[in-house]
Amino acid sequence: MATDNPFRDPATSSDELGRDNSVTMDSTLAVGRDASLSLGTDSLVVLDEAFENGGIGCCGLWPSGTANTRSVPFYNILWAELQGDVLSIDYAASLSKTTVRPATLKYPVEKPDLDRVNKWLGKLLDRSYGEAQRRKRAKILVNPYSGKGSAEKWYRRDVEPLLKAARCSIDMVKTRYRGEAVEIAEKMDIDAFDTVVACSGDGLPHEVFNGLGKRADAKKALSKMAVSHIPCGSGNAMSCNVNGTNSASLATLAIIKGIPTPLDLISITQGETRTLSFLSQSVGIVAESDLATENLRWMGSARFTYGFLVRLLGRTVYPCDLAVKVAIEDKPSIKEHYGKEQDNDEPASERRGYKTLLDDDASASSGNEDGLPALRYGTVNDKLPEGWELIPYDKMGNFYCGNMAYMAADTNFFQCALPNDGYMDLVCINGDISRLAAIQMMLAVENGKFFDNPLVSYRKILGYRIIPKNQKDGYISIDGERVPFQPFQAEVHKGLGTVLSRTGHMYAAPGPL
Numbered sequence: 001m002a003t004d005n006p007f008r009d010p011a012t013s014s015d016e017l018g019r020d021n022s023v024t025m026d027s028t029l030a031v032g033r034d035a036s037l038s039l040g041t042d043s044l045v046v047l048d049e050a051f052e053n054g055g056i057g058c059c060g061l062w063p064s065g066t067a068n069t070r071s072v073p074f075y076n077i078l079w080a081e082l083q084g085d086v087l088s089i090d091y092a093a094s095l096s097k098t099t100v101r102p103a104t105l106k107y108p109v110e111k112p113d114l115d116r117v118n119k120w121l122g123k124l125l126d127r128s129y130g131e132a133q134r135r136k137r138a139k140i141l142v143n144p145y146s147g148k149g150s151a152e153k154w155y156r157r158d159v160e161p162l163l164k165a166a167r168c169s170i171d172m173v174k175t176r177y178r179g180e181a182v183e184i185a186e187k188m189d190i191d192a193f194d195t196v197v198a199c200s201g202d203g204l205p206h207e208v209f210n211g212l213g214k215r216a217d218a219k220k221a222l223s224k225m226a227v228s229h230i231p232c233g234s235g236n237a238m239s240c241n242v243n244g245t246n247s248a249s250l251a252t253l254a255i256i257k258g259i260p261t262p263l264d265l266i267s268i269t270q271g272e273t274r275t276l277s278f279l280s281q282s283v284g285i286v287a288e289s290d291l292a293t294e295n296l297r298w299m300g301s302a303r304f305t306y307g308f309l310v311r312l313l314g315r316t317v318y319p320c321d322l323a324v325k326v327a328i329e330d331k332p333s334i335k336e337h338y339g340k341e342q343d344n345d346e347p348a349s350e351r352r353g354y355k356t357l358l359d360d361d362a363s364a365s366s367g368n369e370d371g372l373p374a375l376r377y378g379t380v381n382d383k384l385p386e387g388w389e390l391i392p393y394d395k396m397g398n399f400y401c402g403n404m405a406y407m408a409a410d411t412n413f414f415q416c417a418l419p420n421d422g423y424m425d426l427v428c429i430n431g432d433i434s435r436l437a438a439i440q441m442m443l444a445v446e447n448g449k450f451f452d453n454p455l456v457s458y459r460k461i462l463g464y465r466i467i468p469k470n471q472k473d474g475y476i477s478i479d480g481e482r483v484p485f486q487p488f489q490a491e492v493h494k495g496l497g498t499v500l501s502r503t504g505h506m507y508a509a510p511g512p513l
């Protein structure tokens with residue numbers, strides 16, 4: 001429908017528009033002498049004669065607009081309230097493609113209008129937050145040694161000001177030693193917070209999931225407490241997947257607007273231990289390229305690529321025995337499975353994570369004080385489960401099992417990974433393929449064609465046992481951390497954990513082509 005009125009919301013039905021102009025009227029608020037604020041389809045439209053005269057606003061802070069109008073996407077609106085007779089709107093202003101900073105719009109309102117203004121404010125906040133919880137209570141953990149040691153600086157500059165502008169409550173601590181985040185998550189009052197925010201690499205979220213998993217009420221804690229991530233480390237895959245960004249300020253905005261999203265977690269048994277993995281497990285080239293190249297830290301992120309190429313060109317193999325419980329075997333069926341979830345438009349409020357985050361009472365009275373779920377397939381020390389068969393893979397080059405899609409920024413390795421489908425995505429590649437094929441495969445990860453490469457075995461699985469062999473020592477990585485070079489077994493628990501994401505059911509990765 002064509003409209004001459006820039007403030008008419010095209011989303012409103014013709015029926016409503018037919019009544020009179022009240023919808024448009026209700027959506028638009030005259031403020032001051034020469035300004036008005038309108039609720040558009042997906043943004044707040046500010047018309048202010050002062051823009052034209054250069055009196056208000058700071059160039060560069062406005063996402064878009066004409067001479068006397070500016071628009072702020074609802075997604076960027078952090079808070080809005082009346083302070084006496086001044087209407088104040090806090091929003092995340094874009095400084096660049098990767099940086100937002102809080103900014104405020106202030107307009108005087110007339111006393112007789114207060115009632116109407118309050119109603120309008122309610123609508124603005126409804127549109128700005130949708131199903132996301134407002135004013136989240138955040139327990140923040142900052143690892144001062146993450147990456148190159150800038151986490152605290154970035155927290156102060158990129159994170160805290162946005163959280164404050166969104167009126168979130170903040171309880172921040174710096175981690176003092178390895179493993180402290182496990183202890184904090186294990187002991188924290190889960191009724192006092194909505195999310196634990198790790199300002200770190202992927203190591204701290206791994207510790208937080210494990211700390212929650214150690215509690216006597218692990219099931220409830222993992223379901224209620226959303227684990228979130230601000231990218232401050234050397235590996236920041238979690239933020240890329242759930243926040244859709246590797247930028248600390250954009251990740252903060254994603255957390256402020258994030259919807260609770262159930263996340264599959266994986267139990268790993270090795271020796272006598274049971275740990276939770278949220279991201280990936282690797283044996284062979286990926287683990288070694290990451291963990292055996294610590295001496296090349298000066299190279300930054302090129303260290304991994306270098307380590308990977310050296311091994312690829314050397315056609316290194318990592319022999320093992322492997323038993324896998326397969327759920328979906330072939331690529332077309334995996335794509336179909338992914339597509340179904342992509343098209344699933346069930347409202348977030350119907351999903352498990354949402355209810356428990358918002359409704360403290362319901363989760364508290366559910367009486368579910370259980371620890372971690374029982375292991376369906378036993379541990380690595382048990383007899384092989386019924387129907388599993390150990391197969392020798394003497395030419396294994398890359399054993400890589402993922403629970404999320406991005407393994408690093410721009411590395412969408414597990415293109416069909418879903419947060420809550422109850423499956424792990426397993427990629428196996430032979431180590432003796434030609435060097436050319438191996439390099440083409442590596443490049444295919446960047447151009448999105450990896451999944452379809454015929455040399456890539458890609459399966460959706462429920463569990464596996466892997467026994468490395470013919471190697472005295474080697475590298476196994478769980479969520480990027482080194483574990484002993486010993487057999488281990490994995491099984492997935494559907495939706496056991498909780499994260500915050502934009503859609504409530506998908507990762508930010510683009511999926512298969």
Ligand SMILES: Nc1ncnc2c1ncn2[C@@H]1O[C@H](COP(=O)(O)OP(=O)(O)OP(=O)(O)O)[C@@H](O)[C@H]1O
Nearest residue numbers: 146147175176177178179200201202203233234235
């Ligand atoms: N104060 C501290 N001193 C030393 N280690 C710490 C401290 N706080 C946290 N850690 C540990 O640092 C490890 C790595 O953390 P994180 O993932 O945040 O950073 P990273 O730079 O991405 O990691 P990596 O060193 O694995 O590349 C975690 O295991 C964590 O327990």
